[in-house]
Amino acid sequence: MMRRRTGFSLIELVMAMTIVVLLAALARPRLNRLTERSTIASMRADVRNLAVLEESYFYDHAVYTSDLGLLASRGFVGTLGVQLQIPEATNIGWSVSASHARTLQQCHLYVGSAAPVGTATEDGRVHCQ
Numbered sequence: 557m558m559r560r561r562t563g564f565s566l567i568e569l570v571m572a573m574t575i576v577v578l579l580a581a582l583a584r585p586r587l588n589r590l591t592e593r594s595t596i597a598s599m600r601a602d603v604r605n606l607a608v609l610e611e612s613y614f615y616d617h618a619v620y621t622s623d624l625g626l627l628a629s630r631g632f633v634g635t636l637g638v639q640l641q642i643p644e645a646t647n648i649g650w651s652v653s654a655s656h657a658r659t660l661q662q663c664h665l666y667v668g669s670a671a672p673v674g675t676a677t678e679d680g681r682v683h684c685q
Contacts, residue, residue: 591658592658592659592661595637595656595658595659596659596661596663596684598635598637598638598656599635599638599654599655599656599661599662599663599684600654600663600682600684601635602634602635602638602640602654603640603652603654603663603664603665603682604682605632605634606627606632606634606640606652607652607665607667607680609627609630609631609632610627610645610650610667612630613626613627613630618647619645619646619647620645620646620647620649620650620667620668621642621645622642622643622644622645622650624640624642637656637657637658638654638655638656639654639655639656640652640653640654641653641654641655643673644666644670644671644673645670646669646670648668648669648670649666649667649668649669649670650666650667650668650670651664651665651666651667651670651671651672651673651676652664652665652666652673653673653674661684661685662674662675662684662685663682663683663684664676664682664683664684665680665681665682665683666679667679667680
């Protein structure tokens with residue numbers, strides 16, 4: 557009597573694993589680019605939201621603030637992992653830089669007579685690079 561064999565041979569399993577690994581290797585760079593793009597979009601959104609609250613604070617106090625805590629009390633909630641720094645805030649202008657551990661790129665913005673920060677070259681325009 558012949559016995560019927562069921563299941564996969566070792567060669568078939570190795571070939572299937574090889575195909576899966578190759579497909580994963582091809583998809584990884586695209587996934588990394590998408591992740592970086594979403595991180596940059598989060599940084600850009602945080603800078604824009606911060607700008608709205610800075611203007612609101614200026615309207616009430618006639619001076620910009622570098623205290624993120626004050627802006628948080630006005631409703632600012634940053635994205636998890638995005639680091640914001642306000643190097644200059646006076647009664648004539650302010651600037652901000654945003655960074656994240658997942659990317660080497662940063663976003664910058666300056667408003668008014670504040671010194672341009674990072675790669676920002678145009679007053680009031682968020683620049684990421």
